[in-house]
Amino acid sequence: MNKIETRNVNLYYGDFHALKGITMSIQENSVTALIGPSGCGKSTYLRCFNRMNDLIQKVKIEGDILVEGKDIYERGVDVDELRKKVGMVFQKPNPFPKSIFENVAYGLRVNGVKNKAFIEERVERSLQQAALWEEVKDKLKKSAFALSGGQQQRLCIARALAIEPTVLLMDEPASALDPLSTAKIEELIYELKNKYTIIIVTHNMQQAGRVSDHTAFFYMGELIEVDETKVIFTNPKNVRTQNYITGRFG
Amino acid sequence: MTHLDSELKFLKEELVAMHRLVYSQVSKCKEALFRFDNDISKEILVTEKRVNALELKIDRDCENILALFNPVAIDLRFVLAALKINSNLERIGDNAEGIARYVLDVKQPFPAELLERYHIKEMIDTCLSMLEDAITALENEDTAAARKIFLKDDALDQINRSVTATTIKLVEERNNMTLHFINLLSIVRKFERIGDQTKNISEEIIFYIEAKVLRHGQNIN
Numbered sequence: 001m002n003k004i005e006t007r008n009v010n011l012y013y014g015d016f017h018a019l020k021g022i023t024m025s026i027q028e029n030s031v032t033a034l035i036g037p038s039g040c041g042k043s044t045y046l047r048c049f050n051r052m053n054d055l056i057q058k059v060k061i062e063g064d065i066l067v068e069g070k071d072i073y074e075r076g077v078d079v080d081e082l083r084k085k086v087g088m089v090f091q092k093p094n095p096f097p098k099s100i101f102e103n104v105a106y107g108l109r110v111n112g113v114k115n116k117a118f119i120e121e122r123v124e125r126s127l128q129q130a131a132l133w134e135e136v137k138d139k140l141k142k143s144a145f146a147l148s149g150g151q152q153q154r155l156c157i158a159r160a161l162a163i164e165p166t167v168l169l170m171d172e173p174a175s176a177l178d179p180l181s182t183a184k185i186e187e188l189i190y191e192l193k194n195k196y197t198i199i200i201v202t203h204n205m206q207q208a209g210r211v212s213d214h215t216a217f218f219y220m221g222e223l224i225e226v227d228e229t230k231v232i233f234t235n236p237k238n239v240r241t242q243n244y245i246t247g248r249f250g
Numbered sequence: 251m252t253h254l255d256s257e258l259k260f261l262k263e264e265l266v267a268m269h270r271l272v273y274s275q276v277s278k279c280k281e282a283l284f285r286f287d288n289d290i291s292k293e294i295l296v297t298e299k300r301v302n303a304l305e306l307k308i309d310r311d312c313e314n315i316l317a318l319f320n321p322v323a324i325d326l327r328f329v330l331a332a333l334k335i336n337s338n339l340e341r342i343g344d345n346a347e348g349i350a351r352y353v354l355d356v357k358q359p360f361p362a363e364l365l366e367r368y369h370i371k372e373m374i375d376t377c378l379s380m381l382e383d384a385i386t387a388l389e390n391e392d393t394a395a396a397r398k399i400f401l402k403d404d405a406l407d408q409i410n411r412s413v414t415a416t417t418i419k420l421v422e423e424r425n426n427m428t429l430h431f432i433n434l435l436s437i438v439r440k441f442e443r444i445g446d447q448t449k450n451i452s453e454e455i456i457f458y459i460e461a462k463v464l465r466h467g468q469n470i471n
Contacts, residue, residue: 183252187252209317210254211253
């Protein structure tokens with residue numbers, strides 16, 4: 001089943017045509033990697049799914065973007081509700097200046113959840129899902145800034161998971177991390193796909209190979225090729241895809 | 251278990267399954283030859299298609315692992331060894347099929363006395379024993395089991411060297427059975443090849459576990 005669909009999506013930053021006719025489907029409970037050289041439109045495309053591009057001036061979007069069958073750019077769509085359903089994790093870990101516990105509980109509290117037991121249970125579950133619980137369970141009141149970079153990033157993932165999204169957007173989630181933390185994040189992504197639909201932007205092609213089921217190659221705003229990751233990395237159909245993944249350009 | 255670990259585990263399971271399939275092919279050759287059973291020979295031919303299909307699948311899986319995971323160290327050695335073990339197993343399967351075809355092509359069973367002169371039973375039993383050692387070595391990562399194969403292969407080589415003289419003598423004695431002698435000579439060669447291919451498998455197992463290259467006459471110890 002397709003969790004997300006885009007049909008002939010064009011996006012403009014003023015006069016600059018950043019996305020050109022992108023038509024693509026993303027399957028439920030899968031990991032899709034978006035790869036391509038810098039400035040090709042990967043992050044722009046990613047931000048379409050939770051309407052983060054709305055926050056950028058002079059952005060114009062054409063085409064259809066459907067999440068769970070519904071056009072998210074229709075009039076009347078509640079963007080806050082959309083962003084609960086479609087969570088996001090950024091390149092640089094960005095924990096709030098709060099305790100570990102409060103970072104994860106924040107989303108619940110702003111959504112009006114007051115039940116203490118419920119919040120505690122949800123915080124624990126989210127930290128377990130993010131493979132962080134065992135490392136922080138005895139120091140939940142400590143500042144999130146006391147954690148290492150890799151732990152902070154997993155905290156940000158727990159924070160996103162706490163409000164029970166169905167889709168997770170990850171914009172180069174491990175690029176600022178050391179190799180061991182990167183490996184932990186990648187294993188986490190592999191486990192999370194059983195419950196979530198994950199789209200990940202990455203510059204690291206080996207990472208795309210390791211974690212994703214499908215890979216989409218973007219170049220200069222166009223979607224060049226999308227296929228099963230094993231096909232993209234063993235026998236891509238487009239010569240530009242082959243040139244990119246073999247390091248011959250980009 | 252990481253994603254790569256689960257892929258490698260699955261690859262190993264496929265390799266063991268391929269190994270067992272090929273073992274059963276060689277084992278059926280014994281029945282086919284000694285009972286002159288055409289049904290079993292036909293079974294070997296049919297099963298050969300499965301061997302070939304599994305070889306292609308394992309090759310693809312190795313390719314995918316290399317492309318997607320960029321394995322290094324022991325993981326890389328395992329995938330490289332798996333590619334070669336796979337190829338050797340497929341060729342063992344080809345040899346078993348070839349032997350089955352000889353049984354189907356001849357009109358009469360091979361006389362028991364000739365099967366003995368050509369040491370056929372000894373060759374088959376040695377090949378099967380070597381294949382068993384190889385499965386043990388692969389499943390348990392046991393290089394001692396892998397090394398046992400080398401001496402057994404020497405025994406097969408010795409029989410192979412002796413049968414040319416045996417054949418010349420038999421042709422001089424009874425030239426009305428020349429076709430049988432030629433067929434048996436070819437069958438002995440096929441079993442000798444099976445021995446060589448099993449030895450290749452053991453070399454790859456030692457390479458993957460100990461990172462030692464034993465091809466082309468390197469020290470086995």
